[in-house]
Amino acid sequence: MNNNKIESLSLIPLRGITIFPYMVLHFDVGREKSILALEQAMLEEQKIFLPSQKEAKVEEPSQNDIFKIGTICSIKQILKLPGDTIRVLVEGQSRGKLKKYIQTDPFLKGEVEVLEDDECDRNNETEALVRSIKKFFNEYVKLSGTIPLETFMALDDIDNPGRFSDTVTSYLMLKQDKKQELIETYDVVSRLKKLLDILIKEVDILKLEKKIGLNVKKKIDKAQKDYYLREQLKAIQEELGEEDEDKKEINNYKTKITKAKLPKPVKEKTLYELDRLKNAGSYSSEGGVIKTYIDWVLALPWNKQTKDNLNIKSAREILEKEHYGLKDVKDRIIEYLAVKKVSNSLKGPILCLVGPPGVGKTSIAKSIAHALNRNFVRMSLGGIRDEAEIRGHRKTYVGAIPGRIIYGMKQAKSKNPLFLLDEIDKMSNDFRGDPADALLEVLDGEQNNTFRDHYLELDFDLSNVLFITTANSLDTIPRPLLDRMEIINVSGYTGEEKFHIAKNHLIVKKLKEHQIDKNVIKFSDSSIYFIIDNYTRESGVRSLERKIAAVIRKSITEMLEKDKKNIQITITKVKRYLGPEIFSYDKADKKDKIGVVTGMAWTGYGGDTLPVEVSVMPGTGKLELTGKLGDVMKESAKAGYSYVRSNAGKYNIQGKFYKEKDIHIHVPEGAVPKDGPSAGVTMITAMISALSNRRVKHNVAMTGEITLTGRVLPIGGLKEKSLAAYRAGIDTIIIPRENEKDLKEIPNTVKNKVKYILADNIDNVLDNALVKD
Numbered sequence: 194m195n196n197n198k199i200e201s202l203s204l205i206p207l208r209g210i211t212i213f214p215y216m217v218l219h220f221d222v223g224r225e226k227s228i229l230a231l232e233q234a235m236l237e238e239q240k241i242f243l244p245s246q247k248e249a250k251v252e253e254p255s256q257n258d259i260f261k262i263g264t265i266c267s268i269k270q271i272l273k274l275p276g277d278t279i280r281v282l283v284e285g286q287s288r289g290k291l292k293k294y295i296q297t298d299p300f301l302k303g304e305v306e307v308l309e310d311d312e313c314d315r316n317n318e319t320e321a322l323v324r325s326i327k328k329f330f331n332e333y334v335k336l337s338g339t340i341p342l343e344t345f346m347a348l349d350d351i352d353n354p355g356r357f358s359d360t361v362t363s364y365l366m367l368k369q370d371k372k373q374e375l376i377e378t379y380d381v382v383s384r385l386k387k388l389l390d391i392l393i394k395e396v397d398i399l400k401l402e403k404k405i406g407l408n409v410k411k412k413i414d415k416a417q418k419d420y421y422l423r424e425q426l427k428a429i430q431e432e433l434g435e436e437d438e439d440k441k442e443i444n445n446y447k448t449k450i451t452k453a454k455l456p457k458p459v460k461e462k463t464l465y466e467l468d469r470l471k472n473a474g475s476y477s478s479e480g481g482v483i484k485t486y487i488d489w490v491l492a493l494p495w496n497k498q499t500k501d502n503l504n505i506k507s508a509r510e511i512l513e514k515e516h517y518g519l520k521d522v523k524d525r526i527i528e529y530l531a532v533k534k535v536s537n538s539l540k541g542p543i544l545c546l547v548g549p550p551g552v553g554k555t556s557i558a559k560s561i562a563h564a565l566n567r568n569f570v571r572m573s574l575g576g577i578r579d580e581a582e583i584r585g586h587r588k589t590y591v592g593a594i595p596g597r598i599i600y601g602m603k604q605a606k607s608k609n610p611l612f613l614l615d616e617i618d619k620m621s622n623d624f625r626g627d628p629a630d631a632l633l634e635v636l637d638g639e640q641n642n643t644f645r646d647h648y649l650e651l652d653f654d655l656s657n658v659l660f661i662t663t664a665n666s667l668d669t670i671p672r673p674l675l676d677r678m679e680i681i682n683v684s685g686y687t688g689e690e691k692f693h694i695a696k697n698h699l700i701v702k703k704l705k706e707h708q709i710d711k712n713v714i715k716f717s718d719s720s721i722y723f724i725i726d727n728y729t730r731e732s733g734v735r736s737l738e739r740k741i742a743a744v745i746r747k748s749i750t751e752m753l754e755k756d757k758k759n760i761q762i763t764i765t766k767v768k769r770y771l772g773p774e775i776f777s778y779d780k781a782d783k784k785d786k787i788g789v790v791t792g793m794a795w796t797g798y799g800g801d802t803l804p805v806e807v808s809v810m811p812g813t814g815k816l817e818l819t820g821k822l823g824d825v826m827k828e829s830a831k832a833g834y835s836y837v838r839s840n841a842g843k844y845n846i847q848g849k850f851y852k853e854k855d856i857h858i859h860v861p862e863g864a865v866p867k868d869g870p871s872a873g874v875t876m877i878t879a880m881i882s883a884l885s886n887r888r889v890k891h892n893v894a895m896t897g898e899i900t901l902t903g904r905v906l907p908i909g910g911l912k913e914k915s916l917a918a919y920r921a922g923i924d925t926i927i928i929p930r931e932n933e934k935d936l937k938e939i940p941n942t943v944k945n946k947v948k949y950i951l952a953d954n955i956d957n958v959l960d961n962a963l964v965k966d
């Protein structure tokens with residue numbers, strides 16, 4: 194080390210940069226002292242010593258502000274720049290160590306020891322270090338993205354490990370203290386080790402940076418990429434001489450809007466949205482939202498109408514042809530048509546068809562549309578609980594769409610369809626607003642010519658729509674809605690009516706659906722009755738329709754398998770196809786029993802019989818109630834119990850039963866609680882029968898409310914209840930006298946077979962229900 198060469202060289206302290214041997218670099222010199230040093234060097238061997246300043250910002254560094262070790266460089270080129278600055282191109286030659294300053298004025302000069310790298314063998318250790326550095330440097334290059342890849346190739350040509358390390362270092366973006374550290378490490382092996390350490394750390398940091406950057410970038414990238422692609426597409430299209438897609442689309446919309454004959458405000462609003470689309474760009478996400486909106490507006494029937502068929506005769510024919518019975522509904526529709534024909538006004542209450550499922554409410558509505566020559570749309574309100582479902586979401590809401598009314602109008606394709614609102618009784622409400630309020634507006638003839646959907650933000654005229662609603666029961670329909678509607682009861686069918694419906698409609702319809710000629714599969718009348726009586730138990734005809742479809746399917750299969758040309762459906766066939774009978778009214782209790790009475794119930798699903806059982810056992814006077822009993826029914830039972838207690842003597846009830854006996858009332862199948870009161874007579878009869886040991890006639894059914902004094906009060910749903918009792922094979926029905934007026938609604942087929950007994954008080958009931966011994 195000691196016999197190293199010493200040279201006296203001019204010196205320029207570098208600010209913020211560190212030069213390494215073999216590195217070529219240019220920098221600008223502006224300081225007076227530095228320019229002088231440079232000029233001096235140019236006069237001599239064109240060599241200069243370039244150590245770094247400890248603090249870049251020091252303008253006039255003293256000796257202590259300058260590192261002792263730096264690089265001796267040869268000056269390759271100098272260039273005078275405007276304003277006293279000189280640009281110098283230098284190439285590092287070797288490390289140098291400042292021994293002492295020879296002068297500090299007018300420029301710096303010193304004795305510098307030349308530190309050549311030791312000759313260093315490429316032994317295994319250095320080889321391993323060099324390889325590792327290469328590996329990490331490779332990664333560094335990739336991660337940093339600022340160093341050209343060729344740099345990396347060039348490294349392969351360097352044999353000398355010292356030079357290799359300095360070349361690599363010169364490419365790294367390191368803090369100055371790190372660079373200084375590397376320049377001060379003369380020993381090649383230590384320098385390689387240090388460099389490897391630094392590289393590993395830097396690669397780690399870069400990876401982390403990249404990861405953080407990536408997450409942010411990913412978000413921006415997509416939008417940017419789309420933008421670029423779109424621009425590119427534009428450029429390509431222009432190049433090909435094609436019309437810009439965007440413009441084309443917007444022009445398309447424009448033609449559609451002008452051609453659509455929209456009402457003025459609608460047109461204005463749509464054109465305004467189209468303007469916005471131009472600015473937003475067709476492919477931007479906002480553009481998408483605007484397009485959807487315009488599509489919606491264009492799809493609505495603002496001005497399209499179908500022409501009503503006002504020919505009453507042909508309308509009546511269609512209704513009669515397509516449905517059996519349903520006289521009230523048909524009459525009401527014909528009336529409606531007549532009024533419209535005379536006054537040309539449509540305003541009037543909304544029709545509400547109320548009845549159990551499967552009695553043809555939906556299908557008669559469809560028929561009405563057919564008869565009037567109107568388009569038909571149907572919307573179920575079941576389960577709707579949010580006002581927005583009726584009236585739509587505001588456009589600001591992500592993924593907003595119009596409400597179901599506007600949706601229905603789009604489907605209708607005309608502004609005067611028949612719009613069926615199904616299950617209006619199944620609507621509920623929650624914190625998001627009451628859908629019934631929105632519906633009120635829809636159905637209100639005074640308001641609905643300017644129905645405003647939140648999404649459309651435009652008035653839509655609903656006043657030409659014929660709304661018809663359906664419900665299973667009136668109890669849950671909100672009062673204000675109920676007030677706007679005219680109720681038409683569509684009650685259940687008797688067996689005979691079902692027979693006619695099956696024979697003339699259901700079978701014909703199903704055969705048609707299966708594309709079978711009516712002469713190929715023929716149902717005998719008795720087979721139809723057999724299906725009705727033994728495989729269905731309903732007010733409507735839905736499961737009857739399903740059973741018929743099943744029979745037809747099985748017949749087709751049999752015809753194909755057995756090569757038959759046609760098939761006659763008989764009772765035996767029905768049994769084979771549908772399996773054992775499911776219900777059997779004929780086999781219903783045919784014995785008079787003690788404590789068992791047939792009541793009648795009425796629910797949204799139609800009428801049903803409701804057996805009440807009472808048993809009496811020794812005990813302490815407890816009254817126990819089990820089965821599906823609602824609160825009202827329990828109270829009714831207690832009232833009945835009190836009546837029996839206070840009138841025990843009259844009915845030959847022995848002993849103090851209210852102290853010595855427990856009474857158990859059981860209602861095996863329950864009706865809804867509101868039917869409680871009408872089971873009053875049934876429960877008293879059952880109790881008296883059980884306490885007095887008298888049998889009850891098995892063929893009698895009863896219904897009626899009861900007061901504590903034994904008066905029988907009227908009940909509702911007489912027709913449905915009667916039909917159910919009739920279906921169950923009952924031939925005597927005891928009803929409150931006040932319900933006598935309802936008897937006119939009962940179909941004659943029932944009245945002809947069933948004896949009605951009118952009761953004023955419980956004694957009338959007992960006289961007729963209990964078996965006289």
Ligand code: ADP
Pocket residue numbers: 515516517518519549550551552553554555556557663694698699733734735738
């Ligand atoms: P709802 O709407 O009352 O639940 P649907 O209209 O769905 O009942 O009727 C069920 C099926 O029964 C339909 O196929 C319908 O055509 C048929 N139907 C019901 N009542 C009649 C009737 N009176 N005449 C002809 N077909 C009927």
